[in-house]
Amino acid sequence: MALSLKESILVGFSDFWSRKIRAIITIFAIVLGTMSIIVVQSLVKGLQDSTLKWMMERGGLTRIDVGYNWEYDNPRNLNRYLDLREFNQVKNLIPEAEYVSPQITSWRGQISHGKNEVFGNVNGVLPDYPRIEEWKVSEGRFITNLDMNQKNDVVVIGSTLREELFGNREVIGQHITYQNRRYQVIGVMERRFFQATTSLGSDNMMEYYNRYIFIPMTTLITKTSAADEIWNFTIKASTIEETVELRQKVESILLNLRSGEPVFRITSAKEIADEMESGTIVFRIVFTIISMISLFVGGIVIMNIMMATVNERTREIGIRMAVGARRFDIFFQFLIQTLIITISGGLIGIVLGLSILDFVGEYIGIAMSGGTTMVFVSLIIAATLGLVFGMYPAIKASNLDPVRCLAYE
Amino acid sequence: MTEELLVTSSIVKDYSMGKIKVRALDGIDMIIKKGDFVSIMGPSGSGKSTLMHILGCLDTPTSGDYFLDGEQVSALSKSRLAAIRNQKVGFVFQTFNLLPHLNIQKNVEIPLIYAGERPRERVKKSIAVLDQLGLGDRLKHRPTELSGGQRQRVAIARALVTRPAIILADEPTGNLDTTSGNDILNIIEELHKMGNTIIVVTHDNNIASRANRILKIIDGKLQKDGSLA
Numbered sequence: 001m002a003l004s005l006k007e008s009i010l011v012g013f014s015d016f017w018s019r020k021i022r023a024i025i026t027i028f029a030i031v032l033g034t035m036s037i038i039v040v041q042s043l044v045k046g047l048q049d050s051t052l053k054w055m056m057e058r059g060g061l062t063r064i065d066v067g068y069n070w071e072y073d074n075p076r077n078l079n080r081y082l083d084l085r086e087f088n089q090v091k092n093l094i095p096e097a098e099y100v101s102p103q104i105t106s107w108r109g110q111i112s113h114g115k116n117e118v119f120g121n122v123n124g125v126l127p128d129y130p131r132i133e134e135w136k137v138s139e140g141r142f143i144t145n146l147d148m149n150q151k152n153d154v155v156v157i158g159s160t161l162r163e164e165l166f167g168n169r170e171v172i173g174q175h176i177t178y179q180n181r182r183y184q185v186i187g188v189m190e191r192r193f194f195q196a197t198t199s200l201g202s203d204n205m206m207e208y209y210n211r212y213i214f215i216p217m218t219t220l221i222t223k224t225s226a227a228d229e230i231w232n233f234t235i236k237a238s239t240i241e242e243t244v245e246l247r248q249k250v251e252s253i254l255l256n257l258r259s260g261e262p263v264f265r266i267t268s269a270k271e272i273a274d275e276m277e278s279g280t281i282v283f284r285i286v287f288t289i290i291s292m293i294s295l296f297v298g299g300i301v302i303m304n305i306m307m308a309t310v311n312e313r314t315r316e317i318g319i320r321m322a323v324g325a326r327r328f329d330i331f332f333q334f335l336i337q338t339l340i341i342t343i344s345g346g347l348i349g350i351v352l353g354l355s356i357l358d359f360v361g362e363y364i365g366i367a368m369s370g371g372t373t374m375v376f377v378s379l380i381i382a383a384t385l386g387l388v389f390g391m392y393p394a395i396k397a398s399n400l401d402p403v404r405c406l407a408y409e
Numbered sequence: 410m411t412e413e414l415l416v417t418s419s420i421v422k423d424y425s426m427g428k429i430k431v432r433a434l435d436g437i438d439m440i441i442k443k444g445d446f447v448s449i450m451g452p453s454g455s456g457k458s459t460l461m462h463i464l465g466c467l468d469t470p471t472s473g474d475y476f477l478d479g480e481q482v483s484a485l486s487k488s489r490l491a492a493i494r495n496q497k498v499g500f501v502f503q504t505f506n507l508l509p510h511l512n513i514q515k516n517v518e519i520p521l522i523y524a525g526e527r528p529r530e531r532v533k534k535s536i537a538v539l540d541q542l543g544l545g546d547r548l549k550h551r552p553t554e555l556s557g558g559q560r561q562r563v564a565i566a567r568a569l570v571t572r573p574a575i576i577l578a579d580e581p582t583g584n585l586d587t588t589s590g591n592d593i594l595n596i597i598e599e600l601h602k603m604g605n606t607i608i609v610v611t612h613d614n615n616i617a618s619r620a621n622r623i624l625k626i627i628d629g630k631l632q633k634d635g636s637l638a
Contacts, residue, residue, distance in 0.1 A: 321467075
């Protein structure tokens with residue numbers, strides 16, 4: 001004598017379709033709510049993933065950078081750089097670091113090979129540099145300790161410079177000229193690449209690396225106009241856990257060297273990543289709450305419309321009861337109808353959300369992680385919404401008195 | 410045909426309107442046998458609608474006993490009453506009470522859905538009953554596309570489709586013109602001849618005279634049992 005689930009769903013569907021416009025309007029609220037959940041959650045996750053990827057490209061989470069502190073106005077005019085002696089002092093104080101690599105940049109310099117003239121960024125570095133940057137040499141070799149000790153006139157160049165100066169020709173052993181001195185090319189760095197799409201168009205955010213020229217630091221200090229000034233250097237901790245501690249240690253060493261003044265700014269990739277993650281968590285929570293509110297509002301809209309539907313169909317309820325519908329049958333009929341609205345709204349929201357992600361992801365060049373979990377979570381939320389907000393109208397409908405329903409005009 | 414299908418003893422129905430109690434039925438005793446064609450007459454406010462609701466198991470008496478087809482219905486739960494309505498009672502209303510958004514075949518099918526019948530059986534049975542009532546060529550029509558007389562025939566089909574023990578008709582011709590009213594009364598007579606037990610509630614003497622028994626109700630009490638059969 002019970003109305004089967006299948007029958008209830010069929011009755012629910014035919015009711016649903018008999019009032020198409022109302023159904024579509026009601027669904028809309030749920031579609032928007034589900035869509036915003038999917039889009040926001042995936043967008044935040046995608047941004048986070050891609051920033052993390054960017055950090056890994058730049059040498060991973062164990063990297064610590066020391067450089068100019070822009071926030072410090074230096075009233076006592078202390079040196080904002082380390083000379084090589086000071087640098088070695090610092091390096092000796094942190095033997096636990098995996099590598100320490102200073103860089104002396106002599107900004108942009110003109111480099112030539114024969115008649116080809118290009119600009120590149122000339123850097124004096126130590127042999128450790130490629131290991132810290134996790135950057136490989138694609139041709140030849142990198143600078144060695146021997147090059148350092150002998151102050152050899154050798155260079156390693158970036159892949160773009162190689163193309164511009166030499167094209168497809170053999171490059172190892174060739175010579176380039178910088179500040180009227182000839183250097184032998186001993187290696188070419190691998191091309192570095194990180195795709196990002198900005199308002200200006202698609203771009204390789206790491207292209208400037210491919211215009212670098214590396215010269216042994218000793219050579220650069222002694223044989224060019226570059227001074228004995230190390231403005232930046234990079235340290236690599238051996239494990240992620242040690243990174244934060246090492247950063248603090250380096251900070252106190254540098255404070256000691258500069259009479260306690262924060263002349264240098266020391267940042268660790270690990271801490272930046274942590275900060276970023278806690279930042280996005282707040283962002284995610286805020287947006288989840290906003291989505292929840294919009295779903296809640298959608299739920300109230302549905303409840304309202306279902307109440308109106310129950311009212312409007314009082315007579316029908318009476319007729320159905322007169323021909324044998326039990327209270328549970330009526331309850332189920334209205335609950336199923338609400339569920340059909342919320343679940344189909346949820347499904348449409350998921351489809352729309354995923355297509356927006358596809359579109360937006362392509363546009364800003366970030367891989368969106370929609371994910372099946374997200375889809376299931378949204379569906380469960382939509383169904384729960386239907387159960388919660390459909391319950392009261394359904395109970396109200398099933399508690400009606402058949403005699404009164406039949407007299408209802 | 411001596412089987413007692415419907416027996417009531419001292420049925421009382423009170424309604425409370427605020428603090429005032431209104432006694433709609435005041436001790437109804439009656440017996441209706443299988444195959445009877447009974448009309449219940451009375452002016453409006455006499456309690457005849459209340460009596461019909463109780464006889465049709467839409468409502469329960471305040472006190473007294475009611476046996477339908479051997480079952481003590483006055484003490485049943487609401488879902489059990491729904492099952493009784495489904496299996497043993499067929500209603501025909503003055504205002505037809507069809508569902509406007511469903512076609513007539515679907516309308517006739519509804520009681521069978523709640524009876525848990527398979528879809529194929531339901532379609533078969535509903536078409537057969539509609540055929541019997543001369544509506545076999547309009548199965549896909551909505552009620553609004555039919556005349557009043559045709560609509561009432563659909564309602565009769567819906568009442569008949571579960572083969573109920575009793576058919577309860579409340580002013581079945583009240584909304585119809587004379588011709589289609591007579592048409593419906595002929596159908597009801599026909600159903601009676603086929604062995605159905607029928608109760609018609611009406612205030613119209615012409616209708617009542619077609620029954621083989623007339624029960625008159627005034628102020629919640631039965632006045633007279635004019636047994637014509």
